Ligand SMILES: Nc1ncnc2c1ncn2[C@@H]1O[C@H](COP(=O)(O)OP(=O)(O)OP(=O)(O)O)[C@@H](O)[C@H]1O
């Protein structure tokens with residue numbers, strides 16, 4: 001922990017930044033089992049927002065582990081540190097008025113709540129989206145072949161098989177990906193953003 005550090009304020013307030021850039025920053029936090037559809041929905045949502053001229057940027061699990069979090073594994077402490085760093089990075093993007101979209105399993109409720117708290121303290125909206133599909137459905141999908149490997153004991157600490165997943169109790173948006181299409185799932189999130197006033201309806205393409 002560093003000591004002798006002092007926060008240096010900028011000369012543009014958050015409100016002024018938003019008004020100058022005509023955009024509100026926030027974080028859309030996808031959580032769910034592997035293959036529940038987080039990346040699929042996040043990618044489609046990012047595309048929809050960008051085509052509407054809304055600056056948005058996706059932070060996706062594996063991608064971040066290639067770089068920023070390449071030194072972290074999948075044990076409980078590393079998972080927590082993984083989410084802590086992502087929360088901080090998402091917050092920076094949101095503060096920069098970008099719509100930050102994260103797609104991480106983020107299995108622990110406490111870690112997601114910390115991410116939420118961090119945003120709350122910064123006065124930035126945090127939208128938790130539960131990409132939800134039953135275990136038997138995601139095992140059937142298995143686009144990366146990970147469930148097969150986990151069940152064969154080739155991957156340790158795999159969420160849903162040999163590591164826990166703590167489902168959100170009150171997510172802002174609940175997308176049942178075994179019941180709605182990708183496009184419908186994206187529209188559920190967009191509708192929430194518009195209803196909350198985070199996104200102007202007339203901005204949408
Ligand atoms: N309604 C839907 N929404 C999202 N994905 C769907 C839906 N229906 C089917 N799928 C399929 O489910 C799979 C979801 O995979 P995806 O990579 O998005 O999952 P993920 O949650 O990001 O997993 P991981 O945690 O391993 O990265 C894809 O093959 C996608 O095509």
Ligand SMILES: [Mg+2]
Nearest residue numbers: 038039061103
């Ligand atoms: Mg993914």
